[in-house]
Amino acid sequence: MDLLKSLEINDVNPGTCYGQGTWADSGKSDLLESCNPATGELLASVMQATEKDVETVIADSVKAFKEWRTVPAPVRGQLVREMGDALRENKNALGTLVSVEMGKIKQEGDGEVQEMIDIADFAVGQSRMLYGKTMHSERPDHRMYEQWHPMGPVAVITAFNFPVAVWAWNAFIAAIAGDTVIWKPSSSTPLCAVAVQHICNKVLEKNGYKGIFNLVIGKGSVVGEKLLHDPRIPLVSFTGSTNMGRHVSESVAKRFGNTILELGGNNAIIVDETADMDMVIPAVVFGAVGTAGQRCTSTRRVIIHESQYDTLIQRLTHVYQQVKIGDPTKESTLMGPLVNASAVSDYNAALGRIKELGGEIVYGGKEIEGDGHFVEPTIVKAEGDWDIVHHETFAPILYIIPYKTMDEAIEIHNSVPQGLSSSLFTTRMQNMESFLSARGSDCGIANINIGTSGAEIGGAFGGEKETGGGRESGSDSWKQYMRRQTNTINWSSDLPLAQGITFDVKE
Numbered sequence: 001m002d003l004l005k006s007l008e009i010n011d012v013n014p015g016t017c018y019g020q021g022t023w024a025d026s027g028k029s030d031l032l033e034s035c036n037p038a039t040g041e042l043l044a045s046v047m048q049a050t051e052k053d054v055e056t057v058i059a060d061s062v063k064a065f066k067e068w069r070t071v072p073a074p075v076r077g078q079l080v081r082e083m084g085d086a087l088r089e090n091k092n093a094l095g096t097l098v099s100v101e102m103g104k105i106k107q108e109g110d111g112e113v114q115e116m117i118d119i120a121d122f123a124v125g126q127s128r129m130l131y132g133k134t135m136h137s138e139r140p141d142h143r144m145y146e147q148w149h150p151m152g153p154v155a156v157i158t159a160f161n162f163p164v165a166v167w168a169w170n171a172f173i174a175a176i177a178g179d180t181v182i183w184k185p186s187s188s189t190p191l192c193a194v195a196v197q198h199i200c201n202k203v204l205e206k207n208g209y210k211g212i213f214n215l216v217i218g219k220g221s222v223v224g225e226k227l228l229h230d231p232r233i234p235l236v237s238f239t240g241s242t243n244m245g246r247h248v249s250e251s252v253a254k255r256f257g258n259t260i261l262e263l264g265g266n267n268a269i270i271v272d273e274t275a276d277m278d279m280v281i282p283a284v285v286f287g288a289v290g291t292a293g294q295r296c297t298s299t300r301r302v303i304i305h306e307s308q309y310d311t312l313i314q315r316l317t318h319v320y321q322q323v324k325i326g327d328p329t330k331e332s333t334l335m336g337p338l339v340n341a342s343a344v345s346d347y348n349a350a351l352g353r354i355k356e357l358g359g360e361i362v363y364g365g366k367e368i369e370g371d372g373h374f375v376e377p378t379i380v381k382a383e384g385d386w387d388i389v390h391h392e393t394f395a396p397i398l399y400i401i402p403y404k405t406m407d408e409a410i411e412i413h414n415s416v417p418q419g420l421s422s423s424l425f426t427t428r429m430q431n432m433e434s435f436l437s438a439r440g441s442d443c444g445i446a447n448i449n450i451g452t453s454g455a456e457i458g459g460a461f462g463g464e465k466e467t468g469g470g471r472e473s474g475s476d477s478w479k480q481y482m483r484r485q486t487n488t489i490n491w492s493s494d495l496p497l498a499q500g501i502t503f504d505v506k507e
Helices: 002-006 051-068 073-089 091-102 106-126 165-176 190-207 220-229 242-254 277-293 309-320 341-356 406-413 429-436 477-481
Strands: 031-035 042-047 134-136 142-150 154-157 181-184 213-216 235-239 258-262 267-271 299-305 360-363 378-381 397-403 421-425 445-448 482-490
Touching (some): 002 091, 042 190, 051 213, 073 091, 073 106, 073 165, 106 165, 154 165, 154 220, 165 477, 190 213, 235 242, 242 258, 267 277, 267 406, 277 397, 277 421, 299 309, 299 406, 309 360, 309 397, 341 360, 341 397, 406 429, 429 445, 477 482
Parallel strands (some): 154 181, 154 235, 267 299, 299 397, 378 397, 421 445
Antiparallel strands (some): 031 042, 134 142
């Protein structure tokens, strides 16, 4: 395939980039096959890292960190700038590969690469703004201030649904902070990671650096567990399921390491009686159908005022009938496949539970026969307290839930264990302010008159409750990739103690 060749991907690819810039090619590891979820076609195979490979990468990453941390932050930013430029040159090819290997439509694949470029631009600016604070000491002739130092090798474990962007959210901020990065991508999308690593290697070699960005592809039981338990890795950033995130949190916490957790989302849009339905419909459709419902910010629930209930269902059904499902690389396609057969099974299991509960499937609800992992986008009349509604199914299933009062709507909204993204459509200021207040949405992201899906890199991304509480990308999230140090300098000739304590020692 010309696409793979353009990104330096062959039939069998090395899967581990050593910290000092060489690919593991021992031939002793198992092969990981990557298939196109739209056709079932084998794209290529990748050699999985052994435990010895991972040890080599960690050791070399530690070595590279000791040099990288001494490089001035603005100079580190220049390297990230060149990464952004390299991604611009490869945007079309890499965006297509994301579409082919993961299954999201080409526009979304290109958009994901654009996110990488945007966060590179953000990180370049941030490299000159790693600000500390100064404060007044209570002791005379003393100066106090805070500064931030590089932390060490950072492990970034990403999920299949954003196979390249989430790496960039972490890697570019970590790099300008002075950290090195060890990336374990999803086993469902290894080729995207190999392609990005090739881009990294060229930029690093051009600038005379090694081991800043590193890749280890392999089984979670081998690669993942080694990264979680190794004390040389002070920070693990994990994107994935809540169940696995709980294991990550417990494992890293046992060694007093730090984590950034981006876990489950069960995102809702509240639609009040004043909402502009011409804005609501496209927001709901993109949120629920985009990426075949496989975004952590996908819209799972619409909590709608009873006066708008029938109108919403009628209009949504009409639009869903026009959603073109198929080859994600074709311009006319609006929804591609689910990532694999397991995802289709989860979709079918959720539909089975819906039927047990007496839910009415308004539209969809079927698996589409053929070679790929395609399903119909589905609309369900539901109750807010159903167990299946409180569970995140990573598929295009949308629950429509009526409400009478705004207090009731917010209660339904906050009743699920996840807390990532949320939205309210309204033209009433009182409802808007209530939703954004401390007694409103309990999510990390709360929007007004835009949907739940999609986020700009300038704002910190993350959620609360079972979503994990981590923050990536914009705002001051850079602080998570550095360690804080408080400094006090006594420039007097005396040694006064804090709180006015006297401690006379006679020699």
